[in-house]
Amino acid sequence: MKKRTFTCGLDAxxxxxxxxWKGLILFSLAEGPLRFGELRRSVPGISERVLILQLREMEGSGLVHREVYHQVPPKVEYSLTDFGQSLNTAMAPLGEWGEEHMERIESLHR
Incomplete structure (x- = not known):
C-alpha cells in the first residue's frame, strides 16, 4: 500500500x-495563452529567473503547457492545462475573499 504524503486536500x-508567484501566473494565464514576455509583464515584480523556474515547476506538475513554435524568430507560448484551469477555478473564492478583506490584510503589514 502506498503511504500518503498529505494530511488533507488543502495540504496537497x-x-x-x-x-x-504560481497563483499570479495561473491568474494571468486564465484569459488564454501568453508568450514569456507578455507573462512577465502581467506578473509585476517577478524576475525573469524566478518566472522561468516557476514555469518549469508548473509544467512539471501538469498545471501549464509550453508550446514551442519552430519558426524564426522562435516563439513559445504558455497556457493552462485542464488541471491548471481546475486549480484556477478552485482559487477563485479565495481571491474573492482576499479582495473583500484587502484593506484589513494590508493594515497588518504596516
Whole structure:
C-alpha cells in the first residue's frame, strides 16, 4: 500500500501552489495563452529567473503547457492545462475573499 504524503486536500493543494508567484501566473494565464514576455509583464515584480523556474515547476506538475513554435524568430507560448484551469477555478473564492478583506490584510503589514 502506498503511504500518503498529505494530511488533507488543502495540504496537497498548497503543495502544488507553493509560494507567492504560481497563483499570479495561473491568474494571468486564465484569459488564454501568453508568450514569456507578455507573462512577465502581467506578473509585476517577478524576475525573469524566478518566472522561468516557476514555469518549469508548473509544467512539471501538469498545471501549464509550453508550446514551442519552430519558426524564426522562435516563439513559445504558455497556457493552462485542464488541471491548471481546475486549480484556477478552485482559487477563485479565495481571491474573492482576499479582495473583500484587502484593506484589513494590508493594515497588518504596516
Amino acid at each position: 493543494a498548497i503543495d502544488i501552489m507553493g509560494g507567492k
